[in-house]
Amino acid sequence: MNLKKYCYRLSKGKLVMFTFLIILFIGSIIFVNNNDxxxxxxxxxxxxxxxxxxxxxxxxxxxxxxxxxxxxxxxxxxxxxxxxxxxxxxxxxxxxxxxxxxxxxxxxxxxxxxxxxxxxxxxxxxxxRDQVLVLVGWLFIFTLLIVGRKQGLFAIISLVLNTVIIVYTIHQFAATANAELLLLMSFAVVVITILSIFFVSGFHVRTYAAILSTLIGTFALLGIAIAVLELTGEQGLRFEEMAFLSRPPHAIFMAGVLIGALGAVMDIGVSMASSLFALYEQNNQISVKALIESGREIGKDIMGTMTNILFFAYVSGTIPSLLLYFLNGAPLGFTLSMNLSLEITRALAGSIGIVLTIPIGLVTTILMIEWKRRKL
Missing domain, CATH: 2.40.50 (OB fold (Dihydrolipoamide Acetyltransferase, E2P))
Structure with a gap:
């Protein structure tokens, strides 16, 4: 009887949510077609x-x-x-x-x-174009909810909050004369990481491990990138695309590196924590050695694909510019330098973060598992 009541309440809740979304969908379509x-x-x-x-x-x-x-x-x-x-x-x-x-x-x-x-x-x-944007937005929302269900809903909320945080941070930087974008964006990264992982993973020990792994890996790659650029004197980087800005391009570029690498590093941190905790929950007596071996295999599997995804995501945006330069007879070296120097640097910095986060996530997660064992 209790099971029937639970199923009835669950179905009723889904029906209410579905009805609410349909009303929002119809209302938004009507609004964008009559919002002149x-x-x-x-x-x-x-x-x-x-x-x-x-x-x-x-x-x-x-x-x-x-x-x-x-x-x-x-x-x-x-x-x-x-x-x-x-x-x-x-x-x-x-x-x-x-x-x-x-x-x-x-x-x-x-x-x-x-x-x-x-x-x-x-x-x-x-x-x-607001009609098309609303339709595409709803297609994205419904797809995410159908595939991810409850987690998809949390992912949508997280995405909205992250967008608001980033836009607000950039607006504050633009509105304040002496603001440090890198400092503001570092604070935003901490908030985004905590909110995103909590929304996706919930309040679990593996969530804390994923948050620590992500933050340590992200700021480690930032420190390495800053150190390398200082040692090389930023030779080979072309900041001409930022010439119209009235702020130092170096800080803006580093803020872009930080935000650009966050998604990939976060994915690594969450994957490592979730996978190792899943092994621990299946066998509470699993040895640290077995966890390390499993973590290494997981890292090998995701490292190459995530690095490629990061590289393609950055480089794909430069295809129109590359074509424009080539069609106008620009030399190959000059074209690649002008269009790819910053993107390749961002991709390399993100790749460093991915590689670093694998051992960082492995160690952090194992420490959390051992802490949980002692607590039990």
Whole structure:
């Protein structure tokens, strides 16, 4: 009878949660399709496409492209000109390098000018994408909940909190003249690590082991990276992409190294702690030697894949820049130096953190297991 009541309560709780999510989903879709009044910028919905012209262009390197110009008619959806018709033009290339091709029904942000005869003309600044973003966001949420269930929910909460913490930290750095970004980000890393692992793993001894492993490994790699850059005088690093910032690029780069490596190091710390504690829970009498051997095998299995993931994640973002340099005839060495020096350095620093966290996680977890044994 008690089992039936428990199953009934569990099913009822899932039904309430599912209903709540569906209501949120429908409400968010309705909102993003009717939220024009909340924007300060003018929004225009494309109602018709009058004409499309095209021309072929060739640059100095004989790269060919086709440029299209659309002549559009739209209706203003918000602001003082709401409901009025407006004439627009949209220029885009076949390569879609800058602006996208517009279709009837697309909503765009527009800078509006009123002519002397009362006619409205405008310049398109960007396309309104919140509908697509909301759909993709809900797809991510539902996938995570279906696969991870309760842990998926905690992962979503953790992700939201981590995003808020990072954005707030960067905002505080930008708003404060003498703020130290590396110090602020170090504090943020501690908070993010504790919250993320507690949300995912709960309040267990293995959670404490994972938190300690992650923090020790992350700050160890930061110390090694700082020491290496000091000894080499930062030779070979190209900070030109940060030239427009009014702050020292070194601190900003190191903060990026710290945050970029945190995810991989955290994964190693959690994997080591969870795996070794699972072995201990199956056999409370397992020897330290057996745990060490198991930890080494686990480390070997995940070290190579995590290093590759980190490398590909950093380098993939530079593909458009590499193509841009190569298509314009830039030398190979110069192109790689300009686009990959910082990314390769970040990947190497993260890889060092991964390698360090394996023995650190192994030792920390075994110490926690021995402490738990003595406590029992």
């Amino acid at each position: 009044r909340f924007y300060n910028r003018s929004i225009v919905e494309v109602t018709s496409i009058a004409q499309v012209d095209e021309r072929e262009v060739v640059d100095q390197r004989q790269n060919r492209d086709i440029v299209f110009r659309q002549y559009l008619t739209g209706v203003v959806k918000n602001g003082p000109f709401k409901g009025q018709s407006i004439q627009l033009s949209n220029e885009y290339s076949q390569s879609r390098a800058y602006h996208p091709e517009l279709s009837v029904g697309h909503a765009v942000f527009v800078g509006i000018e009123e002519q002397e005869n009362g006619a409205l003309f405008g310049e398109i600044t960007e396309i309104k």
